[in-house]
Structure formats: C-alpha cells, structure tokens
Amino acid sequence: MSHEAALQNHEGHESHEHDGHHEHHDTFLTKYVFSQDHKMIAKQFLITGMVWAVLGGLMSVLFRLQLGYPDSSFPWLESILGKWAKGGQITPQAYYALVTTHGTVLVFFVLTAGLSGTFANFLIPLQIGARDMASPFMNMLSYWFFFTASIVMMSSLFVETGPFSGGWTAYPPLSALHDASPGSKTGMDLWIISMALFVVSSLLGGLNYIATILNMRTKGMSMTRLPLTIWALFFTAVLGVLSFPVLLSGLILLIFDRNFGTSFYLSDIYVNGVGALSNEGGSAILFQHLFWFLGHPEVYIILLPAMGMVSEIISVNSRKPIFGYMAMLGSLFSIAILAFLVWAHHMFVTGLNPFLGSVFVLLTLLIAIPSGIKVFNWLTTLWRGNIRFTPGMLFAIGFVSLFISGGLTGIWLGNAALDIYLHDSYFVVAHFHIVMGVASMFGMFAGVYHWFPKMYGRYLNNSLGYLHFWITIAGAYMIFWPMHYQGLAGMPRRYFDFSIWESFKQFADLNRFISTVAMIVFATQILFLINFFYSIFKGRKVTVLNPWESNTLEWTTPIRPGHGNWPGEIPEVHRWPYDYSKDGHDFIPQTTPVGEDESGTH
C-alpha cells in the first residue's frame, strides 16, 4: 500500500490516501523485519554495515598484531582462532584469509552497502519530497539479498578449509583453481556466491534510486534544486548499475573455469601435488580487465556518497551556500565519466602496452581536475563561514583533509613510470586507505552524526562524538602516513612477516607503532557504537523540527516521521537548498516561497 501511496503522489500530489496509513496495522515482522519503509530499510543497512565494520576491523587488528609483533605468541589467539593460530601466532594461511575478508567486507559490505544502502535509502525520498521509493518491494529485496550475501560470507569463516585467501580482487589462478590454496576451495565458492548475491542487491537498490530521483520529485523540485547529496547518490547509483554487471560477467566466467573445466583465465599451469593442468589458452589478465572495470568505478561508488553528504553538511554548518553548485555537479559528472575510463591504472605492471598505458595515465591524471574543483569549493564554502563545529561538521572537514592527502598520492600512482616501482607496495595501501577507506568512513560518520536526530528522534552525545573524531583522525594519520615511507622503501603489501628481511628490519618499531595505534583507533570505534546504541534509546530527545536549521525537506517532516513521511500533503519546493545567510536571513528553507524583493534566486 505504501507503494500505491508513492505512486499516487507521483501522479497528482494529492495525498489524502495517506489517512489510510493509520488504519493499517504493522506487525513486528512488517515493521522491523520485512519492512518496505525506506527509512527502516536504511537502518537495516546501517546496522548490518556496522556489524561488518566491527568484524572487518577486528580482522585488521588481528593481522596488524602479526605485523607488529611477528616474533611474539599470544596464547589467547589460539583459544579464539583454534587451528588458525597454532601456538598463539596466526598461520600464514589465516593471515591471508583475514586480509582478503577484511578487504572484501570493508569495500563491499561496509562502504558500499553500509554507506549507499543507508543514505540513499534514508535521504532520497526525504530530500526530494517523496513518500517512498519507486518500488518499495524491490527495495526490501535489495536489503534481503545483501543480508543473504552477508550470511554466506560469514559462513565462509567457519568452513574447514577457511575463507578465500587470494585478496579482495580475487585474481585467478588463486581464485580459479580449487587446489591452488586451502582458501580456494569451499571458501572461494562461498565468496563467489556471496558476491553474486551482493551484485543483485546493489542492482535492485541502484535501479530504485535512479528511478526515484528521476521520477518522483515533489512539485517544484527541479534537478538543479536537488541537494548535492542526492546528486552524488544519483551518480553513485548510475556507476553501480553500469559496472557491477561487468563484475558479474567476470565472476560467471570464473565459475565456469572453476567448475566446468573451461579455460577463460587459465593456461599452462602446474600445481604442486596435482601436476600439469590441461587448461590452455586462457588469460589471467582478462579477469583483471573485467574486475577493474568494476573495481575502479567501485572506489567512486564508495566515495561519491561521502562527497555529497560532506557538501551538504559543510554548507549547513558554515551557514553559507555551497560554493559553486553547478561546478560541484559538473565535477561529480566528470568524475563519474572518467571512472569508467581509467581502470587499467591498476594494471600498469601486467605487461600492458606502454602506449595504451600512457593513455590511461593521461585519463587518470585528468581526475585531478574535478577532484581539485571539489576541494576548492569545500574550502571556499568554509572560508569566512559562521562555522558550527558539530561532530558531523568535524567529520566532514576531516573528510576533506583526508581526501586531499590521499588524492595527492593518487597523482603519484597515476604516473605509470612511478607506479612500476610503487605498485603492490605499502604506498598503495597508504593511498587507498586514506582516500577511500578512512575518508569514506568519515563521510559515513558525518552522515550518521548529522542525520541521527532524523533517524531516531534523539541526539548522539556530543562529547563522545568529539572524542571519537579527534582520536580517529589523529590515529588514521598515524597509521597510514608512515606506510608511505615503507612503500617508498620498497616494502611490499600482502606479506606475512617482514622480520626475516634484512632490508625491512628497520621498520620493526614502526610496524609495532602502527599496530598499537590501530588497536587504539579500533577501541575508539567501540566508543562510537556505545554512543550510537545508547542514544537510540536514551539519547537527548529532539524537540524541534529542524535542529540544525537546515533548508532541506527532510526537516519539514515530523520529528519521528511515519511511513509516507509527511502526514499531510508533500510540501512544494520554491528554491534551491542553499539559501543560507541570504538577504539578512540565516536560512530560508526550500519550502519558503520566493519573497517579493528577494535578491536573485536559484
């Protein structure tokens, strides 16, 4: 029925059918489990994402323990990990399984599903003025596919031969041959099934976001009056819808190689204990092309939602219009286009034709332009603003800082000549953790702090928020900054133990330092979780409709909006969302009609 409501609204903006909502009784099952309300689905994505963030973070603590203390043994490890930590030290196989699962779940489950899933679901209908998504049912399915993918991935942690251990990029032959490693057996089967389910979930969600944004905006909400959050989520969805199917193609070919003896990716292989394989003529590089055709857009799928939310939060808390709205749109657009044209910068050392490589260098470096525009616009929005340093705002500013730091190293890596040296070193690890991992996490935190009052009708605790921010930003730089030096010194990524290399012994102390900080930062995230769950039930209650004095539509809904979002008619929009400090008004909501003697309107 919500479905009907959403559609009728689209037809004529009449909303009398809304009264029907109250007669409809939700059971526990339809309200909290198989909910079709976009706000509840958003929370489901958020909380599932948080569970994965804790698990994925814990994995990194475990493998950092190995890197920081390669010579020590921790008997308690054996008691939780069993045979994966014989004698109190995790085994190389377990190390690789942990790194792989950490990468996979953080990239896909936390920063894709947890981020887009949460905020696209929550914000799109609320900020464009719709009662729900184009298809609330598909939306619900999207979550349950994600949930099933989660269960399958989780179960791979418990199989006899362990989870997949060939890296989050799942390159063949490790991913294609059962006998290549213990993790390549059942663990890999489960990994593929889980990822296939995940792709379906992303598609069901992404299609909904696109259809909803294009077709269900309220009266007056033209595309150029949309908040930048919505634009960013729109491009994110487009990227996902166009690139995830290509990953699926790659995985399907992989399934055939694994299970039906084909030779798409395999050629001339000898496996110890098995002998020479009959596969001939396949090319492992082919998989890399298919993978990175998704893989690069994927990093922007992770980043764009954070960019959008940060633009919104910075503008609201600077009490200034966003600087260069159209430039922000243009740069989002060009980033989305370029995202499809640069995948081979992950493959400079695969024997790529150097002339082709130089084209990819050029296209890769072009990304610096829209990235630079966005940074410039955030900084100019902050400039001489009347800044309110809420925790959400701090995380947004932290995002900008991290994006600058990590983007600059991207320019190093984008040069093939430099990348041939830096590829697969800790420099790359530093680059992508800062620019993607931590930055997008910051975007997500910013979003949670900013929209928590709308989600739960209560506030998060501010003091804990400040503590969370300062420890996390300082810790993130302390963890990842030194990795640049390690990478420049040639330290390769994905190694189990550096203490046996003469040239890397100098880093023993540094590695221990990094590991220690990593544990502290992880513990700080627990603080955030406590704040989050405590505040849902016991936080200070929100008593005003618009606590941040913001212009966007979500703050015109009741403090705890029901299914359908607005009790009466959906408000009409008369202006863009960034009229802050205009004509002597601190802020003018989008629903305020244009005044007679108002200066230029958008």
Next chain:
Amino acid sequence: MSTALNTKNKIHPQKMYLYAGLGSIVMMFAGLTSAYIVKKSQANWLDFDLPKVFFISTVVILLSSFTMQMAVKKAKEGLQNPYRGFLTVTAILGVVFMVLQVQGFMAIQANNIALTGPRSNSAASFLFVITLLHLLHVLGGVIAIFGVRFKSLSAKNIAENTLPVELLSTYWLFVDILWIYLFVFLQWIG
C-alpha cells in the same frame, strides 16, 4: 495541478526502473563480448561456423516480438481473449527459441568441439556462456509472461492497467534485440 516540471516527468517510475535495468544488462553483455574480442586476438583461438539452427531461432524470436506487440495492442483495446492468446503464443515461441538454442549447443558438440571441460577451447566456451546467459534472460521473460497472464485472469478490464504488459513487452523486445546483436556479433564480428 501539475506544473511544467511534472508533466515532463510523466514517464512512470517503474518504466524508468526497467530502462535502467536494461542498461545494466547491456553492460553485462558488453563486458562479455569485449572479453571475447580481447581473447580472440590472443593465441589458441578456434574459428568455427555457427550452427544453422541459430538462424532459425533468430526468426522465431523475431516472430515472438511481433506476437508480443499484438498482445499489447489487444490489451489496450480491452480484448481479453485475443490478448491472452497472443501472450500464450509468445511464451510458446520463447520456449521454442530456448529449445533451438540448446540444439545449437548440441550441434556444435556433434562437430567434436567441446563447449566446456578439459578439451574445450575458449572460442566455443565463450559462445556457450554468452548464449546461455541470454537464454536465461529469455527464460526470465517466459516466466514473467505467465505471471502477467495469470494476473490478468482476475482483471475486470485489462485496458485499465496495461502497465504490466507494457513493461513485459519492453523487456521482451529488449531480449530480442539483444539476441540479434549477439547473433550478428558471433556470426560476423567476433
């Protein structure tokens, strides 16, 4: 009541959903056929002729698109029985198409070219995987036809809500065009 803005947006959200979904299916097959081209330029590629039966299946699926369009037309005119009849014929043609595709696979194997397994060459494996994935999309369409047809039984006047059958026919036309692309690709380009 609606402003200029809203009249521009009159395309139904669920149609938009479908169009974007078709875009993602396009990308899936674009990925596969690009991989095919890359692979073909490398060593060990086996050239062989497409079995004749694929020509017949192409005609069949073309025909089914025509019957599907007729079904939409009848639905809009509110003619229940012809509408259901055309849907049934379309579904049958879809099934015939799938059977013919499988015959195509068997014809290739009868020529001693393995599609999968240790003796297979990726030329044949590619053809098999791509065609099989397309076949699954047709299968999805056939199931959807039955779904729509079944639902129409309870409708008093089908002309009142033709959205389901319009979505269905768009999808069906799409898998048809997709096959023609794949057929031309496999026969002449790839």
